[in-house]
Amino acid sequence: MSNKLMIAAAGSGKTTLIVNKALAQCSGNVLITTYTQANAEEIIKKIVLFNRAFPPYITVQPWFSFLLQHGVKPYQGSLFNGKIRGLLLVNEQSGYTITDKGKVYFSESGQFSRHYFTGSQKIFSDKLSKFVVRTNEKSNGAVINRLKRIYTHIFVDEVQDLAGYDLEVLKLLFSTDAEILLVGDPRQVTYLTHHEKLHSGYKNGAIKKFISDKKLDCLIDETTLQKSHRNNQIICNFSSRLFPNLPASMPCQDTACRAEPPGHSGIFLVRATDVIAYSKIYVPTVLRYNNANEQEFNFGMSKGLGFDRVLIYPTAAIVKFLKDGRLTKTVKGKEQPAFNLAKFYVALTRARFSVAIVCDFKNEAYLPEITKWNVISSEQMTLFS
Known part of the structure; x- marks a missing residue:
């Protein structure tokens, strides 16, 4: 199968392209994931508009929902025995206490629970993809193997918003047999999923550079989606x-x-x-x-x-x-x-x-x-x- 990254201009029809590709699949299951809830809802509306009904073989999920359902919950016991009680959205690095010297961050190795979770056991949004990567490691690849069995196609819209350990999750997705389609506009980095130092050089929409530097099996298309409709x-x-x-x-x-x-x-x-x-x-x-x-x-x-x-x-x-x-x-x-x-x-x-x-x-x-x-x-x- 051919994995692809498509660099898009605003209004170039990337959502329409993703929806049409998803509807065209004759077999298997398709996951479409995107960062914002608003964009996920827009994708769902467009699928229903084009198809008059929502096909059972397509799943549309915001990125964090996807990570929680498929990355955290199935095998979280391999990494953490407590009950995870949801997600806390944060817009800065999480997991710290304030002392007279300023913020002191809890380490993953020394203070695991306070590094990943609030006192009420909600996982910090900026640690979610890191938790998924660690869970996959501890479960000997069970997280990704499960995804292999579920989805034949994985489409990621607004890929420019992904950062840090999200990019490690992308690398894991490329290791599956699923066809991967990434679509994004480097000019539209309005959100960063988190502020992890890992892969910090790729956080401002440099997904093309990440794909090239890591030599991932992925074609890069910079021409198809360059005109605004x-x-x-x-x-x-x-x-x-x-x-x-x-x-x-x-x-x-x-x-x-x-x-x-x-x-x-x-x-x-x-x-x-x-x-x-x-x-x-x-x-x-x-x-x-x-x-x-x-x-x-x-x-x-x-x-x-x-x-x-x-x-x-x-x-x-x-x-x-x-x-x-x-x-x-x-x-x-x-x-x-x-x-x-x-x-x-x-x-x-x-x-x-x-x-x-x-x-x-x-x-x-x-x-x-x-x-x-x-x-x-x-x-x-x-x-x-």
């Missing part, structure tokens, strides 16, 4: 500014994809006082860096989704970029990203037709793709300086 030319141009070292994304030329609505396409600035009026006219989906309400999405949680129009609440650093176009800043003599490029890229590329960014602009200049939206006169004046 979602974003128009202006959105492609503007979002490509964020990653100048990667090929610029381009809109596909399929007439069905390029059916633009009249009168309002592109990148717009909207004053905070005009948001209600703008939203009544164009009904955009609201995206926030964080603290989204039930009708909105945080930048990261919107990954994998597509909308006709979005309205973005930017950070101060993003607003600065809209003016000067600078992607880096100097901190203590070192260059680092001026803001979270990946999250802003994801937010921009959710839109098919228009992106509105909430910004109380005056007469200052902004990047040339940007248009100022004025509710009073309904005039938009494109700036070229």
Whole structure:
């Protein structure tokens, strides 16, 4: 069988490709796993849309659910005799106590339980894949042998989000007889599953380098999924500014994809006082860096989704970029990203037709793709300086 890594641009149809490949399997069982719950739900919806029913031979699971069900529970007794009472999601390195010298982390060898678990026996999310690898070692490969018996095809969407011991799990998957398909966009590393030092050189979407360096049996395809079926030319141009070292994304030329609505396409600035009026006219989906309400999405949680129009609440650093176009800043003599490029890229590329960014602009200049939206006169004046 042919294992493959496919490098994708935003809106290039990677989820559609995965769904079609899964539905096309005539025998065996297919696992589709992806990092976010939102993307897993989107995959399920698309399967039902294409097939009118959900086939019994396809399983769709978020990455952590997959690791818990197939990596932890079947053979956890080979590593840990206690009862695991669920998962605790963390966004920093877990398993520590605070002393007068700061954080002191519990070691795996000396304080096993406190290294992996909370006091209520929930496993830390950043230790989950490490626990799976250790369980497979202690059980003499039973974890992976069980997967071999269950799945003939394993498809991993949003593979760029995997890091540390997740990559060790991928290596184990390649040792099975299953056909492995990995799909991801290195520009969309909005989440890291954990912050383990292992494989730290591959944590920013460098999955291609990992596959090459480890000489895994996997073809690398960088051409099939490079044109966006979602974003128009202006959105492609503007979002490509964020990653100048990667090929610029381009809109596909399929007439069905390029059916633009009249009168309002592109990148717009909207004053905070005009948001209600703008939203009544164009009904955009609201995206926030964080603290989204039930009708909105945080930048990261919107990954994998597509909308006709979005309205973005930017950070101060993003607003600065809209003016000067600078992607880096100097901190203590070192260059680092001026803001979270990946999250802003994801937010921009959710839109098919228009992106509105909430910004109380005056007469200052902004990047040339940007248009100022004025509710009073309904005039938009494109700036070229």
